[in-house]
Amino acid sequence: MTLTDRQQLSYIASQAADARLNVELETEGMTLNIGPQHPATHGTLRIICRLDGEQVIWAEPSAGYMHRGYEKLTEVRTFPQVTTLVNRIDWLGSFANEVPFILAAEKLMEIEAPPRAQVIRTILFELSRIANVSLFLGDLGVQMGAVTPVFLAFRDREYVLNLIESATGGRFHPNFDRIGGLKDDLPKGWIDEARQSVKKLMQFCDTIEDLLFGNEIFQSRMRGIGVIPAEVAKDYGLSGPNLRASGVDWDLRRDQELPMAWDKADWKVWTHPDGDSWARCWIRLQETRESCKIVEQLLDQIPAGPVMTKVPRIIKVPAGEAWVSTENPLGEMGYYVVSKGDLGPFRVKIRSASFNNISVVPWVLKGVYVPDVITILASLYFILGDIDR
């Protein structure tokens, strides 16, 4: 491994030599390893930065400290067992991970979940988005030294987690989605409780907007930093709020036909023309509010009926290939499922949002200062499990 590191360092040095800025002064750069154990990397992402003073002249993320080989593992699991694995990809919004895979399997089997299951799925999907993004909004402060918002985020996120727990039995990894519907119906009184909680979350959004987004220091740290133009964003395959913050009006919830209930609610896709860190954070804040709205409206529209269609006890998925992607909290999450008619999938390609979102890092970090590295990474918002799978 020492040899490897040395090779890597000589590579870095050769890159840095090209980009050296202070040729007249003959200053020497410094290589800074941000991570894998670093308080700002939400896990074990390592970013190798070549610095000139505090300016980054070259940066390269090094993922893989958390690779769990899910694509290989899916090949030896049956279809229902795969949801247990994919639950753990984006662990803050687990339920949203299950949905596209289940939808892909249902597409191959040519069945659809009953309307009641579709609406409940959409509600839980949006709740997991709220659970995910509310933590982002709190964490945003911590990345910049404001310690208070994250506690407020944890406090109010609890309401959502309690909802998810009482509906599914799991706070973090619900594993609630089944091919053909849902495991259970909602418990009694859940809908009223959900209404209360969503109101609290709307208040939380207002608090965060006052506390962070209205703060001049926050604005000066965020505005005009880490600008990603729309062309670059599309080229790198950025998705979700990161794409919409660059002014691309693309939301898979709206722009795609899926057996889900988003079209039953009245909501808005927010875009921002700037493409900077501020835009990305602001879009996420607005999306949390939209998610609350969606949940609020769908709670009134849950149709009566079963939550499960008739499926055989041992599920064999017919041969074929299907691609389903949904707008997950982090961005576009899709599964390319190949089945050969067995109990388990033949191959599952997991297209996770953070993998693409982070691949833009070498481009966007060139020339920024070390403190901005942290804010840009925070605004891109990645989850390690979602990069490494």
Place this chain on the structure above:
Amino acid sequence: MTAEADDAPAALPGDGLREGIVDDLRARIGDSLVDSHIAPNDDLWVRVATASWRETGEALKAAGFTYFCFLSAIDWMPSPYGKGEDDPDAEPVEPDTEIKQGVTGGETRLQLLARLTDLDRHVGVTIKADVPDDAAVMDSWSTLYAGANWHERECHEMFGIGFNGHPDLRNMYLPTDFEGYPLRKDFPLLARMVKPWPGIVDVEPMPADDEDDADADAGTDGDAT
């Protein structure tokens, strides 16, 4: 093309649009378009010749597919180790080693797979190309779609497919001196080799089973320990 773009958010793509895309692609790359498949009102696959992989990317980018979704590969050879989902006590079955490609067919064991999206027309396309069996090297898309850089690195690491013109094919996940390509089917999943999966067969007694069975099971457990 522009008509759809105008009323974009409302209009969802139809099969006519997909046929138009296939015709447009055929006009741009000619005979290199080997096969295409349209799942009615759902999705579109095209398979192109190995040599024109990059050309296809350029043509589709010019045709409006500016959003890069993912790039990966499939090893179509069935795993020689089976799927490990059968009852471990049962007689092992001779695994079926015949290579059967999926949608739009194929001729080689490894197949490259990529997906592009047109954000204006709200349509996506899955592109496939055979990877030669003797020399698994393809042209790189990394200068065409910047996002392909990491996907090709991952693909190189997991399937051993080389990419011409890629700036930096280092491993992302595995140690540099790792041998083998984990996502190829002939790479054994060691966890399954060491301890076979109990399989789809229920080893635990189902709740519906009567008392006697449960007792008997408990007894055997005791003996085993």
Place this chain on the structure above:
Amino acid sequence: MVQFAIEIPYWGQSLLRVVGGLVAVLLPAGGIVYLFLFKMMSFMQSRLGPMEAGPYGSLQLVAEVGKWMQKEDLAPERADVPIYKIAPLIVLLSTFLLIVVVPFGPDAYFTDFETGIFYAMAVGSVSVLGILIAGWSSANKYSLLGGLRAAGQLIAYELPMVLATLGVVIQAGSMNLNQIVVAQNDGEIFGFGGLGNPFIITQFVGFLIFMIAVQAELTQVPFDMPIAESELVSGYMTEYSGFRFLIFFIAEFATAGVFAFIASILFLGGWGIPFDWFGWDGADLGTVDNWMNVAGPIIMATKMFILVAIIMWVRFSYPRFREDQLQTFAWKFLIPLSLANIAATAILKVSF
């Protein structure tokens, strides 16, 4: 010199001073940590804070100190060990040097410099040395960046701080801290002496600049880039653990207390209450009653805790600046503003 009824030998006086210095530094530090870092922060973040050790967790700090004292005294392998070990002591030393000139009553002081404020500003920046060598000797890139940031920041904010105090010095006509206290409590605003003349009213701009500079000197949010736990892990104290970290920790909050003491002297009237209330004559300190030597420290502590509350309130609610924004703020905004403040003060002083 402290006046006592009985004669105390010189060594006894020295001992009293040392004990008094320790109390004046460590007691406020402990109070600040418990009141603000444990309890106020928890209140703001909708949690309880420590509740187990002692009533309402009041002995938590003792437990923490005990924990830190037990830890092994580690130094990184490639560190410059002697100066690595001495760095925290230098930082704490500057705090003790600062408390020397702070008067707690008409006679309750450690030493009475004629140019006390000048001395305070001078020794206040000794801590930069400690931080810089801590950053350099740790053999850690994050520490180095933190140390360099601290050096740049503390030097940049030294200036507005000095310039802000100049307005006070002009108005009081003295650099002696005790004289500044007297000037405030004995003064009058447009002929009304009922409240004295606390300089926070006439020198409000100076007070704001001073408090901002103190915030930066203490490396508290929004100026905590030298520590910046989300960027530089812990800045210059990344590699420190055990009791050396404890010394840094104490120094941080003790310095907050001492700077708040100085700010309360400069702007809030220090140990005094308006002399008019008791008919004292500020021109001759002898007329001030002796019980002020006991009441003074309590008054000072109250004012100090109010000022520290402001510092901590800002610390718990604001995000941090970027390094270049901080320098821009200091050089392009605070320093011109404080120069303008001096000019205005001088003109008004001459014309009235």
